[in-house]
Amino acid sequence: MTMQENAESLLVGVDVGGTKIAAGVVDARGQVLSRVQIPTDTDGAEKTLQSIATGIVETMRAAGVEREQIRGIGLGIPGEVNPESGVGLFAANLHWRNVPVKRWLEDALGMPCAIENDVSVAALGEHLYGAGRTERDSKADTMVYLSLGTGVAAKAIIGGKLHRGSHGLAGEIGHTVFVPDGPLCACGARGCLEALAAGPALAKRAREAIQAGHVSLLQEQDQATLTAHHLFSAIAQGDNLSRQIVAGAATHLAYAVYLLAMTFDPQVIVLGGGLAHEENPLIEGIRAGVAQWIERSPVFRVIWHANMLRLTALKRDVGILGAAALLADGETV
Ligand SMILES: [Zn+2]
Numbered sequence: 001m002t003m004q005e006n007a008e009s010l011l012v013g014v015d016v017g018g019t020k021i022a023a024g025v026v027d028a029r030g031q032v033l034s035r036v037q038i039p040t041d042t043d044g045a046e047k048t049l050q051s052i053a054t055g056i057v058e059t060m061r062a063a064g065v066e067r068e069q070i071r072g073i074g075l076g077i078p079g080e081v082n083p084e085s086g087v088g089l090f091a092a093n094l095h096w097r098n099v100p101v102k103r104w105l106e107d108a109l110g111m112p113c114a115i116e117n118d119v120s121v122a123a124l125g126e127h128l129y130g131a132g133r134t135e136r137d138s139k140a141d142t143m144v145y146l147s148l149g150t151g152v153a154a155k156a157i158i159g160g161k162l163h164r165g166s167h168g169l170a171g172e173i174g175h176t177v178f179v180p181d182g183p184l185c186a187c188g189a190r191g192c193l194e195a196l197a198a199g200p201a202l203a204k205r206a207r208e209a210i211q212a213g214h215v216s217l218l219q220e221q222d223q224a225t226l227t228a229h230h231l232f233s234a235i236a237q238g239d240n241l242s243r244q245i246v247a248g249a250a251t252h253l254a255y256a257v258y259l260l261a262m263t264f265d266p267q268v269i270v271l272g273g274g275l276a277h278e279e280n281p282l283i284e285g286i287r288a289g290v291a292q293w294i295e296r297s298p299v300f301r302v303i304w305h306a307n308m309l310r311l312t313a314l315k316r317d318v319g320i321l322g323a324a325a326l327l328a329d330g331e332t333v
Pocket of ligand 1 (some may be wrong): 174192
């Protein structure tokens with residue numbers, strides 16, 4: 001391949017998080033050629049943008065590529081964005097309001113940029129490069145991505161395109177009330193799915209139960225740093241409290257999967273996020289809960305198929321590959 005043929009065939013994908021920025025160079029086949037991770041400077045939008053630019057420059061250097069080979073830069077932002085204007089509207093973790101991300105980075109780096117919400121980016125990444133591919137290795141026409149991690153959120157791909165809705169809020173099942181008057185959620189409502197079943201909610205439930213006098217293996221853990229993964233390990237050792245808490249969350253998440261399947265009639269539902277990188281008691285619980293909905297609901301039986309619910313194929317690379325997917329087109333894959 002000559003240098004000429006190679007011109008502008010590469011993409012840069014950037015996963016902008018509240019504590020770290022991951023940037024990678026991605027080739028036309030969806031291979032990640034370099035991965036660079038740097039801390040996010042959240043001391044003002046200007047400094048955050050500078051740390052993003054640093055991550056981009058460093059990952060290009062790590063891959064040994066020049067600016068002329070890069071077709072564009074895609075960024076996943078943890079918050080609300082306007083993809084048309086390239087403005088980051090609101091991102092709590094980054095303390096952002098109306099930050100002109102696209103314009104700033106294009107001026108600084110001289111390469112075209114595109115931004116999207118991080119969960120949307122993950123959905124696009126799985127759709128183009130990961131678990132969204134069907135048995136015939138074509139992209140699923142209708143796919144739902146459900147992110148399970150520090151938050152709970154879903155995004156749908158319909159007709160091969162990301163469905164944003166009129167406010168970019170389509171798929172906000174994490175802030176849908178599942179239990180009226182349930183635990184308080186960060187959004188201000190009570191009983192949201194996120195407040196019932198996200199990673200921090202599981203840890204909080206365990207801490208509260210232990211404080212209330214429940215006996216658990218988790219008492220041996222530092223309570224301040226308790227995570228859902230500690231609950232999974234405790235279940236493997238027979239811990240009853242952890243089993244009950246995870247089973248309760250899985251019941252709510254299985255209902256979410258059922259609702260998403262009934263709403264979108266997708267070919268594939270991809271579970272992503274830090275709680276879905278591998279099989280664990282939460283995922284097992286979701287599968288068991290879905291099996292109950294298959295028993296209960298004849299219409300669901302028509303929609304459902306054995307290989308519908310899949311775990312993320314891209315795992316930790318989903319942010320980089322998904323952001324790159326913002327600029328990929330059908331011919332390149
Ligand atoms: Zn909420």
